[in-house]
Amino acid sequence: MGKIKKLLPGGIWFLDPPKDISLDGYRIDKVIQYTDFVITLYFAIVVIALVFFIWRYNSRKNPKASYDHGNQKKHLIMTVAMGLLVFFSIDVVIETMSFKDLKEAFWNFPKGKDVVRIEVMPQQYAWNFRYAGEDELFGTDDDIVPSQNIMHIPVNTPIVIQLTTYDVIHSFYLPNFRIKQDATPGMVTAMWFQAMETGQYEIACAELCGNSHFKMKGYLTVESEEDFDSWLGSLEPEGTKDELDDWGAEEVEGVPEFWAWAWKELK
């Protein structure tokens, strides 16, 4: 029963999505749910019309077809009106919703002191994270780089992430936050989110990055401000470590010892 509940209203209409614990994830859910609702409505109209026509106008019931080209001006206007009706009732509405969400949330990066900034540098097949440390500058001796695949963030705090990579394209995906962003070599991309609940959540790689792509998974811990601070404080800063190589192999010429980049505030 539970499975059927997930498949029918829950699944297809997105009423039972993965638990959303983010500040703005509800926006994505609302766009998808509204779109699902209207497209289901229009699809139902199409199917009802189709079934009715098949039943009413089969050759046994209606042996003589009517001769109608539908090429007069009024017909042309009618079909275009139909297209515009769908356009204004679905497309314009959902596009407005989408624009509003992007402007108010996903493209509207928080600034200031309260923001936690993290640099994310995926590689085949692991996630590297870097916190700026005391001086709030990246690429300095007090940067903190936890073990691979481990990311902690404080709850109720805006988190801004910048991503790049030195090998192939990866995509940083937090299903419970409804957020995803590609990491592409040669450029720095950014995203932001805010957690509303503590707990442990998954980081998935969403872009095919090689043979072990399927198990490129990270762990995100959302915890209270104090727990986060004490976790960060318990880690050794980069500059005092003996091993400078983040690549898990011997040091290779050309690999940056500090893979950090200067943080560039986005407008």
Add this chain to the structure above:
Amino acid sequence: MYTVHHKESFWAKYIFSTDHKIIGLQYGITSLVWLLFGFTLMMIMRYQLAYPESPVPFIGGLLGDGGILPSEMYNSLGVMHGTIMIFLGVVPLAFGAFGNYFLPLQIGAIDMAFPKLNASSYWMYFVGSVIMVIGFFVPGGAANSGWTSYPPLANIATMGQTVWLFGMVMLITSSLLGSINILVTVIQLRTDGMTWLKLPIFVWGQFITAFLLILAFPPLEAAGVLQLMDRLAGTSFFMPSGLVVSGEVMTNAGGGSPLLWQHLFWFLAHPEVYVLILPAFGIVTEVMANNIRKPIWGYKALVYSMIFLGFMSFIVWAHHMYLTGMGTTIGAFFQTTTMIISIPSVVILTALLISLWGGSIRFNTPMLFALGFLPMFGIGGLTGLPLGLAASDIHLHDTYYVIGHFHYVVAPGTIFALFAGIYYWFPKMTGKRTNETLGKLHFFFSFIFMNGVFMPMFVQGLAGVSRRLWDGGEVYAHAADYLYLNEVMSVSAWLLGLAQIFFIVNMIISLKGEKTGEVNPWNATTLDWTDTTSPPLGHGNFEKIPVVHRGPYEYSVPGSKVDFIPQSEKG
């Protein structure tokens, strides 16, 4: 005019023929074989997805240790399934086979404009497709970087990727030659009286498709050559400076842009969607007009919408790239164009649906497939909306939702239309009839299992299950509740494979059957049915070149004794 009826050797007549009908059949048979092959690859993948890391039955020995499908081969099968279905299967069938065979017949031409170019286009396709499959036998296996071949992954991939690129360059060149031929044929070789607005919708569909191919493919061909040079000649068009792969610095990397490839690729690959769908609209319209026994409602609206659709398809490509960090302005632009493109799609579906109104509908096999096309394509189109929005795409991008969406467009969409076309024109190509019972069984089982394969993909995708995962998402806890669907989809896929046996048996039995002697068994109006024999004469097609006097769908004209008036009938 050449109506050549001299005796030809088997090779000249059937293998190196320049007759558009033989070339059409060559395209058709080759592409059907590839469709079956590409489908088989997917059935192997679906075993691994349903039962991760258990040995694949029957063919396990070919795959890897203990018969388990290794992840690199899973990725190879994914690339090859996509590439084969689209570039070796559906496009050559929809455009190469149907376009070649029926377009000249429908416009009253004795052949394509450039018969030798036509033959070379087929042979280039054939060689390209063989090269593509040779990839399986090179060290490292076939290309395994996604059918989108995003660099840098594709640049550093094993040799199979080089083979893939060579294959693609051949296939693209073949498509370009084919589209030039269709364009010139439609523009120059329409018979007397065949004005633009008397063309069957099928011809319009092929004509617009040819435009899309000739404008969209060259950028991908250029991109393919650039990626080949990156791989073979040490250039760095798609690799930025400082690339480090498994601890090794890439010495040839510098100054390139991975995003450039994505733009070039999607500049083709979005119009490609309409390359897949416009011929399908054409076939469905022909089959429907014939079986509703009345004119298609809103012919002009259909034609203008298809032209508009073709044009718009060139300015929506970057909706595949919302998450690349290409910038917010460009994201906003492409979100808007993507919404606009739904208007012509709605107009087309509306016109086809209203056409049924007041009809006298016959439910033969081709008509069932055409009717099945309408709601299935509807699902494919409508589910594209959340993907076209830059907000909801953040969650849905690269999940199974995307796979479900485009498979609804192409599989129960375009492929149903292609089956409709095969059943509809089979009597024209062979002079024989197909078995209706087998045809209907083929339709009903395909309809059920297609939905069984693709509907659960939406559920998984909404739940955030990513595509291209070798284990189907077993690693992830957020996917756990939805993994049981993998088995549902896989079993449906295998049953869908079994359902195709009805089609294969039907074709074999029907080909072995007697010729019926009917020229126009469906009582159709277009020139291909009314002015040629079944099958049509060798070179030359027509005993007497027809002249066109009326529109393509004059069914049930008041005051006429029969319920159809051929385009070529005077008066």
